[in-house]
């Protein structure tokens with residue numbers, strides 16, 4: 001038995017967190033389904049995009065591709081158009097490939113999910129847990145922050161948080177448990193925590209003092225490359241374009257180099273001098 005399971009703090013933490021979630025939990029559309037395809041779409045979208053931007057994108061993507069079968073049958077170009085301006089379009093490409101590899105039936109077992117492109121340990125665990133209710137441990141940034149601060153006094157690594165999670169999560173209704181952890185991390189135990197309104201304050205080892213080093217910011221040039229790649233994708237989604245036209249319109253000398261990276265990522269194809277979406 002893990003040390004965490006033996007801690008009386010674990011029981012208090014669990015009970016208070018779940019009670020708080022009953023009153024303050026967020027009602028999100030992907031929490032109203034157990035369909036693994038819909039949950040996978042939401043998790044992939046949420047990987048790098050805040051909830052507020054994902055909500056309309058999730059609804060419109062599912063209107064266009066209501067099932068994994070519909071997604072698998074679509075062309076990648078159509079999927080990229082439906083992805084719209086959500087950013088990080090490799091996610092759309094991987095989702096499309098996943099639907100094709102899974103032949104339109106997204107699995108619910110962690111191992112099978114983990115083997116899909118773009119699906120890591122966190123996403124595989126989340127989809128397995130949310131679609132079956134099984135007690136599968138996993139940890140995203142919010143879960144690492146909450147479990148780490150409460151049990152260790154600092155933000156945990158993914159490995160530490162997963163270990164704590166598997167020891168303290170309730171045997172039943174693990175989906176509700178994880179939703180509660182995520183909501184506390186997103187709204188109360190944020191990077192600058194609101195300990196004064198925290199329901200688990202009494203059980204927390206950190207109480208606002210997090211000794212873990214602050215996460216490193218992404219280098220500025222990477223952020224700005226992403227902006228130019230996004231601008232190229234935006235133009236090509238509306239119509240095939242030449243590199244010369246894109247360079248002129250976007251007005252950035254990195255366009256040829258970054259267009260090449262988009263070709264390498266199979267997000268656009270080159271048709272002679274013209275770049276277009278894949279079919």
Ligand code: SF4
Nearest residue numbers: 189193195198204208
């Ligand atoms: S008491 Fe503060 S640090 Fe601890 S879980 Fe609550 S908000 Fe986070």
